Amino acid sequence: MSLTPPAARYLQVKHYVLEQVAAGTLRAGERVPSENELVRSLRVSRMTANRALKELAADGVLVRVAGVGTFVAEQRVHAHPLEVRNIADEIRSRGHEYRVRVQELKTVEASRELAERFELKPGAALDYSLLTHFEGGVPLQVEERYVNPQVAPGYLANDFEKVTPHEFLVSVAPLQRAEHTVRALLPERRIRRLLKLEADEACLLIRRRTFSRGRVASIADLYHPGSRYELAANIQPR
Amino acid sequence: MSLTPPAARYLQVKHYVLEQVAAGTLRAGERVPSENELVRSLRVSRMTANRALKELAADGVLVRVAGVGTFVAEQRVHAHPLEVRNIADEIRSRGHEYRVRVQELKTVEASRELAERFELKPGAALDYSLLTHFEGGVPLQVEERYVNPQVAPGYLANDFEKVTPHEFLVSVAPLQRAEHTVRALLPERRIRRLLKLEADEACLLIRRRTFSRGRVASIADLYHPGSRYELAANIQPR
DNA sequence: TGCGCCTACTTGTCTATACAGGTATGAGTC
DNA sequence: GACTCATACCTGTATAGACAAGTAGGCGCA
Numbered sequence: 001m002s003l004t005p006p007a008a009r010y011l012q013v014k015h016y017v018l019e020q021v022a023a024g025t026l027r028a029g030e031r032v033p034s035e036n037e038l039v040r041s042l043r044v045s046r047m048t049a050n051r052a053l054k055e056l057a058a059d060g061v062l063v064r065v066a067g068v069g070t071f072v073a074e075q076r077v078h079a080h081p082l083e084v085r086n087i088a089d090e091i092r093s094r095g096h097e098y099r100v101r102v103q104e105l106k107t108v109e110a111s112r113e114l115a116e117r118f119e120l121k122p123g124a125a126l127d128y129s130l131l132t133h134f135e136g137g138v139p140l141q142v143e144e145r146y147v148n149p150q151v152a153p154g155y156l157a158n159d160f161e162k163v164t165p166h167e168f169l170v171s172v173a174p175l176q177r178a179e180h181t182v183r184a185l186l187p188e189r190r191i192r193r194l195l196k197l198e199a200d201e202a203c204l205l206i207r208r209r210t211f212s213r214g215r216v217a218s219i220a221d222l223y224h225p226g227s228r229y230e231l232a233a234n235i236q237p238r
Numbered sequence: 239m240s241l242t243p244p245a246a247r248y249l250q251v252k253h254y255v256l257e258q259v260a261a262g263t264l265r266a267g268e269r270v271p272s273e274n275e276l277v278r279s280l281r282v283s284r285m286t287a288n289r290a291l292k293e294l295a296a297d298g299v300l301v302r303v304a305g306v307g308t309f310v311a312e313q314r315v316h317a318h319p320l321e322v323r324n325i326a327d328e329i330r331s332r333g334h335e336y337r338v339r340v341q342e343l344k345t346v347e348a349s350r351e352l353a354e355r356f357e358l359k360p361g362a363a364l365d366y367s368l369l370t371h372f373e374g375g376v377p378l379q380v381e382e383r384y385v386n387p388q389v390a391p392g393y394l395a396n397d398f399e400k401v402t403p404h405e406f407l408v409s410v411a412p413l414q415r416a417e418h419t420v421r422a423l424l425p426e427r428r429i430r431r432l433l434k435l436e437a438d439e440a441c442l443l444i445r446r447r448t449f450s451r452g453r454v455a456s457i458a459d460l461y462h463p464g465s466r467y468e469l470a471a472n473i474q475p476r
Numbered sequence: 477t478g479c480g481c482c483t484a485c486t487t488g489t490c491t492a493t494a495c496a497g498g499t500a501t502g503a504g505t506c
Numbered sequence: 507g508a509c510t511c512a513t514a515c516c517t518g519t520a521t522a523g524a525c526a527a528g529t530a531g532g533c534g535c536a
Contacts, residue, residue: 008519034486045521050487058296066487067528246489272516283491288517304517305498 009044013052016042021061021072032062032070100160102130105149127155247282251290254280259299259310270300270308338398341367343387365393 017033020026033041038049053070056062063073106128127147147155255271258264271279276287291308294300301311344366365385385393 010519036486047522048520050489051519053487064487065529067485068530069486248489274516283493285492286490288519289489291517302517303499305515306500307516 010048010051010055013038013042013044013049014056017052017056018061026072028072030072032072034069100129102128103156103160104128105156125149129156129160248286248290248293251276251280251282251287252294255290255294256299264310266310268310270310272307338367341394341398343394363387367394367398 016038017026026032032053035046035049035053038044038052039046042049053062053064057064057070061073062070064070105125107123107125127149129147149155254276255264264270270291273284273287273291276282276290277284280287291300291302295302295308299311300308302308343363345361345363365387367385387393
């Protein structure tokens, strides 16, 4: 069983190749379909196929040799190709703290997007957590996670005050197979919708955005673009 | 002073942006020229500008927000964006060993490509080292390095039997500013040209390639595509 | 056997063009 | 003050077409 292919076509191509690598149809050292073959079989342009293979090569999954072809990389033990950005790790030493807001089982009935992304039938349940991150006492980020309990069992049993969700997921699931959806900070309306928690914090978050009117030279103190939050951790089994 | 801009145009764009970030013209959080501005000022297509900015964002140098713009990322202390692949580290625990063949000062007169790449006048000298890597007793790779002595002083003074060239370079030079040229294994003719060292090893290396005639299904035992060697370590000062 | 040449194929790069979706801002309305 | 709307701009994605450079394999020649 595999998850629903993503919407973007280059992601579909990556998905197509990764699926065969994960299933064992393509083993280490074996030849991957060339760009032109992918063009014919998947009906995409060569630039799209090129992007997909190039990114997989950058992740260390494939190896490309100009003039020869593309091949499944040998197993590399140490280096993990997927770059993981963990805001908690990054700012921990700079006055970072976070608070756990929600930690519960959620049915996917409400959101059709979730059901599709995780390929779940209506009525199925997902582990859900919502954290707010602070830096120097100022609420900066909202981290919302949906985790398939089948691929990361025991997610909700954690004490997220001690172990961050990211740390747990890293320890329990093979990161090479993980698909993380990373987005920048939320626009104002979604923050309002999300943060019905404590009015003052919502105010602060929103005020930091509303301040932007008038001065656009630097977006640094509004967005803190270096840091991000992860919307959904969608981890493939196997 | 800066090094010669690379040949590929998307690398020129990256170079253009990185130079301003390194020089301090663009500080953390500040706005980077948009894709369309780069199109007009550097006379490249938007796809090229897009690729340059996208890769810099993947390296953690920039942060892009759709609909807003591109910004210089905040300083991130821990994570180093440049992914460094070190074959010695990767295979060390799997029967890996290497032998130092050449370790000397070389003038760049012979190669015009080298002089241009390092922006040196004819007659200038470069530190040079040539190692052969083995895995399970079989010679697998040739690692050839040219290092600018001004940016990595003391390179030749190392005992490369104890410290690999890569490890020394990592310790002495800021990797964020490094430009590594990574290539796959050499074609047959260049191996012949390079390896006038010991006939049997050259034979083995070449034989592993000549074996390919007839069976093309898997290139694994010929190339070992997962491992690479670095042709030139060209490290920018500052 | 070794060498150079040619052809077919593969990846790398670049361009022009197009559409989609997100965002900031100002004008207008309640 | 809060909201809606239109506009201008930005990034994300996708395509078709083109040229360059590298490689494998076949062929012929010395």
